[in-house]
Amino acid sequence: MEPVSKKKVSLVTEISKEFTFEAAHRLPNVPPGHKCSRVHGHSYRIEITVRGPVDPHFGWIVDFSELNAAWQSLHAQLDHRLLNDVEGLENPTSELLAAWVYERLSFPNFPAARVVKLRVSETCTSQCTVYPAEG
Numbered sequence: 001m002e003p004v005s006k007k008k009v010s011l012v013t014e015i016s017k018e019f020t021f022e023a024a025h026r027l028p029n030v031p032p033g034h035k036c037s038r039v040h041g042h043s044y045r046i047e048i049t050v051r052g053p054v055d056p057h058f059g060w061i062v063d064f065s066e067l068n069a070a071w072q073s074l075h076a077q078l079d080h081r082l083l084n085d086v087e088g089l090e091n092p093t094s095e096l097l098a099a100w101v102y103e104r105l106s107f108p109n110f111p112a113a114r115v116v117k118l119r120v121s122e123t124c125t126s127q128c129t130v131y132p133a134e135g
């Protein structure tokens with residue numbers, strides 16, 4: 001009988017975690033009469049995907065609880081707020097919110113871990129995804 005091959009494949013590994021917050025917003029630059037010019041609320045979902053080397057000792061890219069810790073200070077700034085009042089979110093579209101969150105995430109204990117995808121869902125059917133540009 002042939003021995004089973006133990007060939008090592010090189011893998012790209014990602015982990016993801018989803019967070020939620022509740023907030024109100026209005027979009028100040030929409031045309032007159034647009035429904036989003038009025039203050040309204042969303043149950044936002046933020047999915048964060050991290051890529052990096054799997055630490056040989058821990059066996060993970062980054063502890064899920066470190067993602068949790070990184071998210072907590074952002075959650076405190078966003079949850080049950082009028083997003084327009086948050087510095088940098090004066091025009092709180094999904095696109096600009098995704099960039100705002102992306103720019104503020106870091107994992108000090110796992111510096112090799114990189115956020116490679118961040119998705120904001122405003123509703124069940126409306127999402128925005130950002131990725132770091134190549135290069």
Ligand SMILES: Nc1nc2c(c(=O)[nH]1)N=C([C@H](O)[C@H](O)COP(=O)(O)OP(=O)(O)OP(=O)(O)O)CN2
Binds near residue numbers: 092093095122123125
């Ligand atoms: N490109 C974007 N378009 C819109 C954004 C945005 O952030 N980026 N935001 C809005 C509003 O916030 C709106 O609340 C969400 O839009 P929409 O999907 O139209 O919401 P509805 O639940 O009303 O959608 P229906 O599928 O029509 O029920 C608008 N556009």
Ligand SMILES: [Zn+2]
Binds near residue numbers: 041
């Ligand atoms: Zn909205």
